[in-house]
Amino acid sequence: MKKEGVEQCETASLQTYDVIILGAGAAGMMCAIAAGRRGRRVLVIDHAKAPGEKIRISGGGRCNFTNIHAGPKNYLSNNPHFARSALARYTPADFIAMVDSHGIAWHEKTLGQLFCDVSAKDIIRMLTDEMKAAGVALRLGVSVDAVEKTAAGFEVVTSEGKIRAESLVVATGGKSIPKMGATGLAYRLAEQFGLAVTETRPGLVPLTLDPALLSELSDLSGVAVDAEVRHGRTAFREALLLTHRGLSGPSILQISSYWREGDEIAVAVEPAIDFAALLKTAKRENGRQAVQTVLAQYLPKRLAQYWTEKHGLTRPLADLPDKALEALGQSLKDWRIKPAGSEGYRTAEVTLGGIDTDHLDQKTMAAKAVQGLYFVGECVDVTGWLGGYNFQWAWASGYVAGLAA
Template sequence: MIWDAIILGAGAAGMMAAIEAGRRGRRVLVVDHARAPGEKIRISGGGRCNYTNLNIAPDRFLSQNPRFALSALKRFTQWDFIARMDAAGIAWHEKTLGQLFCDGPATQVVEMLVRDMDRAGVTLWLGCAPGEVRRAGEGFEVETARGLQRAQAVVVATGGKSIPKMGATAYGYRLAEAFGLPVVETRPALVPLTFAEQELAWMRPLAGVSLPGRVSCGKTGFDEALLFTHRGLSGPAVLQVSSYWREGEAISLDLLPGCDVAADLRAARGKLALRTVLGRWLPERLARHLEEAAGVTGVMAELSGATLDRVATGIRDWRLVPVGSEGYRTAEVTLGGVDTRALDGRTMQALGVPGLHFVGEVVDVTGWLGGYNFQWAWSSGWAAGQAV
């Protein structure tokens, strides 16, 4: 049998592409080495699936060409996917910053997509690893664990390198390069940052301390929670900035954004210890560390204005230099991927290789934390599904 389209990968983008192509009457085969579809959907959002965001906009995506994503995102929006959730009877709620989560388990989203594929006549082969993909006349030959398959079009939806224990590999990038497509250098994104031993010596006693703050790298900053760990820093604000951070650069922590800390410290003069005053605004363990790091031993009345200014600066602009990240093991997504200059933004088709499409995380489009990457999967998969 010659398929109209073979989709490589049964994740969010792959299933979306398959549904759309199947609904158009195409003969579609989805192939995935995993034993279950949509595993990243299942584990996302603490098992509740942060499936999209109300604030989708091009500036929330990183790419060498951030505007590349605009066509797909405009043609299949967050509201379109929300409508599908509503039609499927899946209850959801909004958390902070426009993030939408399922009320119930994330498996509801997987079940909806699998059901839609079945209704669209899509064939799904799980536990079937794809192999080499070759040109064959005007179509393609795809090696699979179930034998050679032929198709007029191939959609590569194999994801990135993040979370290898779930089976993530560089397969999609190697396939792109085999067809002569450029690949932007990849690196872990939305990932905790790690530090050298001299920083970890004081960070470890703070492990588990969490607080709202602002974490910045260069001109980019995020106002969300940050978390001290045994290995360094995590929490939403740190994960966000990790996509912008590069080795050798410092990040800045603002532990009390929007506050005039210097003025507040001056107003607190008296017989109180600095840690006691800081403890009004910050977790106790962190307040004690800041007092020790500042080398302050006296009470507030004994501290000079210069000392208070120095403490305030340390709280509002605390510079730290990570040595790395926790890597793909815990990264939520992969930064970089198939160069968008080699793709058509409307169809996700490779320029110069008719019938070959790339969607989702394998492409050099990486969203912010908070449902943006799932929306890119839905939108890019939808776009390819209209074209194959």
């Protein structure tokens, strides 16, 4: 009897909420705001010492907080239609309205990318202020030791004791950037409750090269050039950067989400320029010029030198047949590279794959087979392109879950 009395006392002293949200990142905080506004008693917990750590470092410290073009076509998933509902119910315009209501100055860069004028911390402050206004409790530096399903909802065992809630939202992110605290907790919880997890791998990540090719390109480290990078039918045209490890820059990060080990990528250097035509014209007008001299008018000098020497075209233009110039021009439009791998989760901006969307309700992000359980943000098998798309998924998925949890 004594033991039963202790258990009853312990149960009565447990802190109880309507909604517990694991993770104080973009999706978790947005979910908390939406749920709190409905009058739900919400607790957000995170093992980090500060909320929104990935927000803080994003966009070079200015947070590329959304993209005005965000739509289902900008996301990778085993179910390409899954993201449609959430993205339609919470749009870039909705988030911009919140940003504007807080007087945060922003600007548009290329391709619809929106950034804060001053600091990513403005977005974090906005979200924490909105949570406070919605009556949301936030606890930081709290780790999760276990989660159990109960008749009334969920019991979460933390480093500060047990907490209970009717609904549990998992917003702990994926595996990318482990130094920021990524743990893979969401996948473990999904498997615990019988939800499948699709293959996960690093996305939006620099690609590495084998030692031989890396040595060949070593003098080009630091060179950047406009390029269209292709993998199969997918192509992105943005800057490409050659590094001491391999390839980086926006075009490479984009294509990395589609590339798989063993595949080639095709690079068109300065795709708007017809190098073959330029070289043949230069040959007619001043045949004493070197190929490198002409190329260096349109390419970084080191790249022009590399390309000339690679093709053995070191004689004056007048001494070179047009076919050789055409072949060089074509090689700049179809430079085939087989990356050796990627830099992995250490530098990946996102995690590809995740909680199988077949197990989630696309309108609410709820687990179909587990009452009161929700998964939002990066841990779900929905991954956006580079350029604000992943934040928009975080806002949208968090919002719709907050309306239901």
